[in-house]
Amino acid sequence: MITRFTISKIIALVVGLLCLLIAFNYNTKNSFSINGSAYGTSWSVTSSEFIADHHHKNIIKIINNIDMVASNYKSDSEVSVINDNAVTTEFVISDHLYKILTIAKEVHNQSDGLYDITLGKLSSKMGFSPNFNDDLFHTSNNKFLLQNPNKLTKSTKDWFDLSSIAKGYSVQLIHEYLLENNLNNHLIDIGGEVIINGSIHGKPWKVGIQDPSSFIDKPIYVINNLDNKFLSIATSGEYRNFKILDDGKKITHTINPKTLSSISSKVSSVTVVHQSSATYADAYATAFNVMGETKAINFANENDIAVMLTFTNEEGTNLKFSKKWYDLKL
Incomplete structure (x- = not known):
């Protein structure tokens, strides 16, 4: 004998299956x-x-982490701190910055110097990035040394611009x-x-x-x-x-x-x-x-x-x- 309880269970099951079918159809038609x-x-x-x-x-x-690594607009980002520090200082840098600089150096060498991430002061002088009221005299291109594990030494006071x-x-x-x-x-x-x-x-x-x-x-x-x-x-x-x-x-x-x-x-x-x-x-x-x-x-x-x-x-x-x-x- 089919009771009201059994019928309600069947109805609930059918409704549940219909909801799953609707959700499936929706997901296959939408992003x-x-x-x-x-x-x-x-x-x-x-x-x-x-x-x-x-x-x-x-x-x-992920987005915020890289912002705190590479942003020239944040005075406390990793690259801004490096830009602000003395020449010949050896930095132990993050994995992310090491990977970015390694690829940048590779493309710099491959392009005969036509790709360069050390022109930050020039960009600031032209008004395309902040200057933090610092001296904007650019001295030389791409003068930095990378060494494993994650060591960076700058040879000039020029700024990195990783934009x-x-x-x-x-x-x-x-x-x-x-x-x-x-x-x-x-x-x-x-x-x-x-x-x-x-x-x-x-x-x-x-x-x-x-x-x-x-x-x-x-x-x-x-x-x-x-x-x-x-x-x-x-x-x-x-x-x-x-x-x-x-x-x-x-x-x-x-x-x-x-x-x-x-x-x-x-x-x-x-x-x-x-x-x-x-x-x-x-x-x-x-x-x-x-x-x-x-x-x-x-x-x-x-x-x-x-x-x-x-x-x-x-x-x-x-x-x-x-x-x-x-x-x-x-």
């Missing part, structure tokens, strides 16, 4: 996203899998954290430094590259990872980060280490796509921006790097690609 602000810009993480609160908190912790690599490093750390926690399908974006991994409900992720000639958000090119599970994407350009001086001269935030002045280039923006590291993508994008068209394409082809250069003139916008860009079927 989950968290976002915030850091490093003077915005960040977001999007996934087809649910991002639990503890993951959200841990991602914020061209720190966001990419943070993106890479978040990517690695998500993989460790089985959140394999994700898109991470910190101020335009991006990683796409896996898929969004079985379809490739898509990332639009901003048209430098447009004052609204308008993609000039869309990258997807249909043929590549993982891609890191970094874009560097002067089209929104410049100043006009009283005499009408335009200065940009990217400095040529050879001339110690703002770059002047026909290239409006540079987009690098890397197959393993957002840190390298971030650094290479700045290096290519300094190089200009011919050197950038030649360097990219010689070193098997995917790069897209954007040119804007009166006739419109044109694009130029390295060989690796075509190899990746971007």
Whole structure:
């Protein structure tokens, strides 16, 4: 005999199964996203899998940790303390700073000095970063020594400026954290430094590259990872980060280490796509921006790097690609 209690149990079971079915259908049609602000810009993480609160908190912790390592805007950050200390002082630095400086040194050497993270005083003098009322005289480029384990010695009073690599490093750390926690399908974006991994409900992720000639958000090119599970994407350009001086001269935030002045280039923006590291993508994008068209394409082809250069003139916008860009079927 079926009792009211049995019927209520069956109804509860059916309702429970329906709720599970609705939740399943919802999750397969929607993505989950968290976002915030850091490093003077915005960040977001999007996934087809649910991002639990503890993951959200841990991602914020990663972002804040790197801010306290690499920020020139915080007087108590690790790099600011080093910038403020005497020359020839040997520092024992964090694992994060050691890794950042190691990659920066590698790209500096590889690019024949056209990528340089020791131009912080010049950047401050031009008004693109804080100066803390200090002497802004720049003496020499890239004069620092790294030794294992985690030892750093500066040879000059020049300042580190890690703005061209720190966001990419943070993106890479978040990517690695998500993989460790089985959140394999994700898109991470910190101020335009991006990683796409896996898929969004079985379809490739898509990332639009901003048209430098447009004052609204308008993609000039869309990258997807249909043929590549993982891609890191970094874009560097002067089209929104410049100043006009009283005499009408335009200065940009990217400095040529050879001339110690703002770059002047026909290239409006540079987009690098890397197959393993957002840190390298971030650094290479700045290096290519300094190089200009011919050197950038030649360097990219010689070193098997995917790069897209954007040119804007009166006739419109044109694009130029390295060989690796075509190899990746971007």
